[in-house]
Amino acid sequence: MKIYKAENYDKLSERAASIIGAEVVSNPECVLGLATGSTPVGTYGYLKKWYHAGLLDFAGVRSMNLDDYKGLKPDNEQGYYYFMKQNLFQDINIKPENTHIPDSMETDSEKACSDYERTIEESGGVDLQLLGLGHNGHIGFNEPGEIFEKNCHCVTLAASTVEANKRFFERAEDVPSQAYTMGIGTIMRAKKILLLVSGKDKSGILNRVINGPVTPKVPASILQFHPDVTIIADKDALSEVDLQERKGRTIYE
Ligand SMILES: O=P(O)(O)OC[C@H]1O[C@](O)(CO)[C@@H](O)[C@@H]1O
Structure with missing residues (x-):
């Protein structure tokens, strides 16, 4: 596990974008697993900037998003396809047919999930x-x-997740109660993993992810077992994290 300490959110975003950018440059037909939420927005900002500067080319890149709410139309402003379009896809040259996300409109959950897998x-x-x-240790929507x-x-969202995400909806009742998500196994099969964590409110859970026992009660703790995981966290997110030397752990300032 590599852990990068970032001075602030902007530095975290720049570092994350440089890792993704290096992947795109070294493997122009790579498959990127992408995430929504507020944390990666700054990273997408740098990727867009470097694309416009002619440093990155996404023409051959394919993307797989982690998750989406069940039942939201693709043009719903709270849906994750809309989010990806607004925050990244419409500003870079990735081909729409190369971008993938679970089919939120498929009512048959088993079909939606097996098709996506x-x-x-x-x-x-x-x-x-x-x-x-997530504040409860979720990755994707693995509660x-x-x-x-x-x-x-298909998952039923935890009350705390609905609570955290209601800021994006007009009313709390509008937050869908279910979502389709990659499983922990799907995530762990990725060749490399990049986890971004920002803010003091995530520090306690980040400490459990990195130092706690591996348990489904803290879904992200499984990342301790992944052979190629990089965590980039800002100072606030690391404020309660024990960063003592451990076997297999490298810390970069
Ligand atoms: O980056 P944020 O907005 O704190 O969200 C953290 C996590 O919560 C989710 O938004 C789902 O609740 C995930 O997509 C995201 O990884």
Whole structure:
């Protein structure tokens, strides 16, 4: 596990974009696993900037998003396809047919999830998966539970997730109660993983992710077992994290 300490959110975003940019340059047909939420917005900002500066070319890149709410139309402003279009896709030259996200309008959950898992497999698998961290340790929409879900599945969102995400909706009742998400197994099959964490309010959970026991009660703790995981966190997010030397851990200032 590599842990980068970033001075602030902007430096975190720049560092994350440089890792994604390096992937795109070294493998122009790479499969990027992308994330929504507020944390990666700055990273997408740098990718757009470097694309416009002629440093990055996304013409051959394919993308797989982690998750989407079940039942929201693709043009719904709270839907994750809309989010990706607004925050990244419309400003770079990725081909729309190369961008993938679970089918939020598919009412048959099993079909939506098995179709998406197949799409990922047929792409050859995710080369670099970007992740944000939920306050309860969720990654994608994998909420704390009794088991690590292997594949894409339909989840009922935790009350705390609905609470955290209601800021994006007009009314709390508008937050969908269910979502389709890559499973923990799907995420762990990515060749490389990049987890971004910002803010003091995530510090306690980040410490459990990095130093705590690996448990489905803290879904992101499974990342301790991934052979190629990089965490970029700002000072605030690291304020309660024990960063003592450990085997397999490298810390970059
Ligand atoms: O980056 P944020 O907005 O704190 O969200 C953290 C996580 O929560 C989600 O938005 C889902 O609730 C994820 O998509 C994201 O990784």
